[in-house]
Amino acid sequence: MTCSVHLYNPYKHGHINASKTQENEMSECDIQEIFSSVGKDYGFRSVTAAFSPENDLKVCWMRTGPTIDFWVSDYLESAPEDILESVAEAIYRKIRGSGDDSYPERVVEFLTSRDFAEENRGSYLQRKGGVSTDRIGRHQDLDASYRRLVRRGLVEREDDLVIGWVPLGIKKDVGNSSVLMRTALLNRRLDNPFMDDDLIDYCLFTQITFVQMGFYQDSRERRERLEELIGSYPHHERYESALRDMGLGNGEELSPEC
Known part of the structure; x- marks a missing residue:
């Protein structure tokens, strides 16, 4: 077995x-x-x-x-x-x-330490393949989006948070992010000229919120808390509808796996 x-x-x-x-x-x-x-x-x-x-x-x-x-x-x-x-x-x-x-x-303290993230993040990102940690994509600027979210008080500013882009192929997830490695990565499909700032902000918010929630051992508690936080985003349903129209969603943690 x-x-x-x-x-x-x-x-x-x-x-x-x-x-x-x-x-x-x-x-x-x-x-x-x-x-x-x-x-x-x-x-x-x-x-x-x-x-x-x-x-x-x-x-x-x-x-x-x-x-x-x-x-x-x-x-x-x-x-x-x-x-x-x-x-x-x-x-x-x-x-x-x-x-x-x-x-x-x-x-838990060892796994969630900044030292653990710094030591392992390079290997983690390399193994994912194709990750860009440049916040400025071909068409979208995640650094500007991050600043807007911080200015609105929706997420916290963290200097060690890695924000970037990841190719997810046929996967329909908005992003692929890690609590322990402190990475918030958006699906490269979102880096297109037809995305407006409000929708990009919402997508980045979901990933950063997931990371900033921190470590949960109880998956049900984690899922409920994440859904609560994302559901509190202004005009949440409108953005979820727009993502569904694009064939994208917030993965299994909103129905989350992670």
Whole structure:
């Protein structure tokens, strides 16, 4: 049986193979030892664990009886031992269906730190492929849009927030953004001369709001809060209707996945 769990899945992602640099990173031996040691407490006698260049921050596993193999997102390569032990504990609890499988506060603090974002954002953006972090597109200026939203008090100004464009192919999502990596990326299809400023502002608002909401472990609570915030945007229904006419929408988190 092969399964995976997202530690936190920042919206929806594509699949690009890329490798992180290996400076000051935990060895494969260490991750193996941690998952093997914790696994014994949950009845797993044969455990393998290795880091894998995943696009998302997630842990995948394949299980056969008391044998289990793990592939752990390499975004965690530089995580301290106690963080990895806590992640392993939460994953095993989820697998066994025993107890609370949420992450301790120290894990949340590590994942939501500015240091974590700065260390991993380059690899994250590279793996997405085709991302432009230049706010000024061919036809639309996201920096001007951001300034308008800040001026209206609809979002907060954050110097480390990466705003840009991402090609989503046939996907119908307005954007593809990440809480942990602190990126707000709009679908490149919106960078066209027929978009008016008001609609661009609304689209960027949805992505920045998603990021600035911060980390939620409860997906239902996160979804309800996001829908509430986006629904409070002036003339929300008008803009949603315009996006539907374009064949676009706010993905599964409004019905969100992420």
